[in-house]
Amino acid sequence: MNTKSPASSPSPARQSSRRSFLKAASALPVAAYLGSGLRARPAFSANFQSPNEQPVVGFIGTGIRYHTYHCRQALKFGPCGGIADCDSVQLGRAQQAAVDIHRERDWPLVMGLYEDYRGLLDRSDIDVIVIGSVDHWHTKMVIDALKAGKDVYCEKPLTLTIREGQQIEQALQQTGRVMQVGTQQRTEFDQRFVQAAAMLRDGRVGDVQRLTVCIGGSRESGPLPKVDPPKWLNWELWQGQTPWHDYRQASEIVDQKGWGAGFPFSRAHRYYRWFYEYSGGKLTDWGAHHVDIAMWALDKLRRDIGPITIEPIEVVHPVEFKDGYPTQDDRFNCATKFKVKCTFADGIEMFVRDNAQDDLGFENGIMFEGTKGRFLVNRGKIVGRPVEELPDHPLPTGAYAALYEEPTTPDLGGFGSEGYHMKNFMECIKTRKTPASDVASHNRMLNVCHAINVAMRLGRTLTFYPENDTFGNDQQANAFIEREQRKGYEITV
Numbered sequence: 001m002n003t004k005s006p007a008s009s010p011s012p013a014r015q016s017s018r019r020s021f022l023k024a025a026s027a028l029p030v031a032a033y034l035g036s037g038l039r040a041r042p043a044f045s046a047n048f049q050s051p052n053e054q055p056v057v058g059f060i061g062t063g064i065r066y067h068t069y070h071c072r073q074a075l076k077f078g079p080c081g082g083i084a085d086c087d088s089v090q091l092g093r094a095q096q097a098a099v100d101i102h103r104e105r106d107w108p109l110v111m112g113l114y115e116d117y118r119g120l121l122d123r124s125d126i127d128v129i130v131i132g133s134v135d136h137w138h139t140k141m142v143i144d145a146l147k148a149g150k151d152v153y154c155e156k157p158l159t160l161t162i163r164e165g166q167q168i169e170q171a172l173q174q175t176g177r178v179m180q181v182g183t184q185q186r187t188e189f190d191q192r193f194v195q196a197a198a199m200l201r202d203g204r205v206g207d208v209q210r211l212t213v214c215i216g217g218s219r220e221s222g223p224l225p226k227v228d229p230p231k232w233l234n235w236e237l238w239q240g241q242t243p244w245h246d247y248r249q250a251s252e253i254v255d256q257k258g259w260g261a262g263f264p265f266s267r268a269h270r271y272y273r274w275f276y277e278y279s280g281g282k283l284t285d286w287g288a289h290h291v292d293i294a295m296w297a298l299d300k301l302r303r304d305i306g307p308i309t310i311e312p313i314e315v316v317h318p319v320e321f322k323d324g325y326p327t328q329d330d331r332f333n334c335a336t337k338f339k340v341k342c343t344f345a346d347g348i349e350m351f352v353r354d355n356a357q358d359d360l361g362f363e364n365g366i367m368f369e370g371t372k373g374r375f376l377v378n379r380g381k382i383v384g385r386p387v388e389e390l391p392d393h394p395l396p397t398g399a400y401a402a403l404y405e406e407p408t409t410p411d412l413g414g415f416g417s418e419g420y421h422m423k424n425f426m427e428c429i430k431t432r433k434t435p436a437s438d439v440a441s442h443n444r445m446l447n448v449c450h451a452i453n454v455a456m457r458l459g460r461t462l463t464f465y466p467e468n469d470t471f472g473n474d475q476q477a478n479a480f481i482e483r484e485q486r487k488g489y490e491i492t493v
Contacts, residue, residue: 054078055429058126058150060117060141061085061133062094064260064270065155065182070130073422074153075101078128082112084120085133086234087269091115115234117141121148128429131155132182134272135279137240139164140491143171146179151429153422155182156292157284158442162450162469163482165443170493172439180425180435181442185289186296187409187424189379191400191416195387196368196377197297198399204386205370210349211294212367215286217354218274218334220318221265224248225330229268238268241485242277245329265332274332276457281334283449286364287352292445293377294350294366296403301441306345307472308448308464310455314339317456324457324480340452352452405434405441454480 055078059066062085071080071094080098085091091113102109114120121129121144129145131138131154139159145152146168158181159165172179185193200208229235229247239245249266256262260270272278273285283291295301316337319328326333335354342350355363365378375384401407412427414420421436428435444466451464454477462477464470471477485491 053430055127055151055426056081056125057128057130058082058120058123059084059094059098060120060129060131060145061137061155062087062090063132063134065132066094067097069182069184069419069422070132070153070155071097072101073419074128074130074426076419076422077426079105079107080111081126082114082120082123084114084117086115086237087230088115088232089230116237118144121145121150127151128153128426134238134268135284136160136242136272136277139168140241140489142168142179143491143493146171146175146177149175149177151178151425153180153182153425156288156442157280157446157449158439159446159450160279161480161482162447164491165439165447166469167491167493168439169443174493178425178428178432178435179439180421180428181437181439182421183289183292183437183442184421185293185379186403187421187436188416188418192377192379192382193293194400194403194410194416195395196366196375196382197293197403198395199375199386199390200297200368201299201403202395202399204372204389205368205374206372208298208348208368208370210351210369211298212351212353212356212360212369213287213290213294214353214355214362214364214366215282215290216364217316217336217338218281218318219265219271219332220336221250221271221274221332223330224250224265224267233268235268239486241489241491243486245277248330271332274334276326276333276453279334280449280453282354283335283352283453284446287449287452288442288446290364290366291350291352291449292442295445295448296441297366297368298344298348300344301444303444303467305466308345308451308466309341309343309461310451310464311341311343311461312338312452312455312459313341315456315459321457321459323476324454335453335456338456340456342448342452404436405438406436408433409436450480 057074057078057080059070062083079102083091083094095113098111099109129150129152131141133141135157138154142152142154226246227249235247245267247267250264253264263269265271267275274281315335317335318331319326319333337354340352357363360367362376365376367374367376373385375386400410409424412423424436447469455462462471465472
C-alpha cells in the first residue's frame, strides 16, 4: 500500500473537535480561500441546531454517486473535512464540488486531499465517512473507518463476498458505531417501495405466490486492449484485494450521454461493475435495490427463513466459464441475460430476471402476485388493482413504521423525498438508533444475490442456507463464500 500522503497539497493539521476545525480554518491566510467573510455554520437540520453539533464529513470515492447524491446531501448537515480517491482527476473534481457548496454556506474552503484513504481516517476531527468507492473496496474501507471511530454511510453493494458481510457485522459489534447502507429505495422515491412492502405485509394480494424481480442485464464490451493506465490513476491501489490484472481500455468512448457517460470501456471507473473480479454484475447493482425490496416486503431479511433453492433456468455470459470462472480476461464477463428461480422454504417463488417485457410487460421493477391479485412497483410508478383499492381501504396506521428496525423512521420530515436516506443516517448519528438500511438486513439480502451469482457461474441448482451463510455440503459452491486476497490488502477485523 502506498504511504499515507496527500495526493496534492498537505492536509490541514489534525484537529481535536468540530470547534477546532473551524477555529484553525479561520486562522489560515485569506489567500487560502476562494472567498471570505466566515460566519458561524448555519443549521441545516432541525435536530442539528448548534454549529458544534454538525458533523465534519470525509468522503472516500468520488465517482457518479458522489456528484449525484453524496456530496450535496451529506453537506446539508456539516462541512467537508477531507476527500480521498486514487484517481487524481476525480479527486480534483470532487474538491471543486465541495468547495462550491462551502462557498455558498461561508464554510472554510480548505479540505484535505488524499490518494490513500487511510490518511483521511487518521483525522480525529472527522466524524462521518461517506464511501462511494468501487465495490471491491467497500468492506475494507468500512471496517477501517469503523475501527477509526467513525460513523459510516456506504453505497451498496456493501460486500464482494458472503464472508465480508460477516466481517463487517463483527466490526460493528466491536465498535458500536452507526452505519447506513445506500439502498435509498427503503426511504425515498415518493414512498413507492415502502408502500409496496406495507401492502404485501398487509395481505393486499392475499397469499403470496410469486415475485418477479427485473434488474436488467450486464453490458458487453468485446475485446479490450492492454494499455498503460492513465497517469492520474493509481492502478495498483485501485485493484486492492483483487488479483492483479493488466489495465485494459477501449480506444473510443461509447457512452457519450446518460448515466456515467464520458469514460471508455475499461477495467476501471463505471465499467468495473461488469467484471466478477470487482463486483457482481446486475445482481449486486440493481439487485441490491430490487431484491432488497422484494425480501423486505416478504419479511425475509432474517436468518431463520429456512433454505433457499436457487435454480438458474437461463443464463448467458459473454465469455465461456469453467468451474465458475471466466476463461478470458480481455472483456466484460458478468451475465448479460438470466432467469433464475429462487424458492423459499415456505414455497414462495422469486424469479430474478434481466427483464420480463415479453411475458409480463415490464423491464425493471418488482411484480408481486398472490391469490387475490398482483401489482407492480418501480422507481416511476406503483400500479395494479390492490393499489387502486387503497383510497377506499387504506393501510392501517403504523404500517410503514413497522417495516423498520427503528419504527420512528417515517416521522422525520421529508420522508420519501430525495435526500431523506442521508437525513435518516445523520439523525441516527445523533440518536444512536438503527438506520433504515441497517447492515444486518442488507447482508441477508445481498447474500442471496451473491448466491444467485454463484449458481449462475456454476450453471447448476444450489441450496443456500441463510442460517449459516453456506451452501450446505457443496464444497465447490462454498469455495465462493470468500476469496483469496492480494498481499497487503487483506481485510481484517
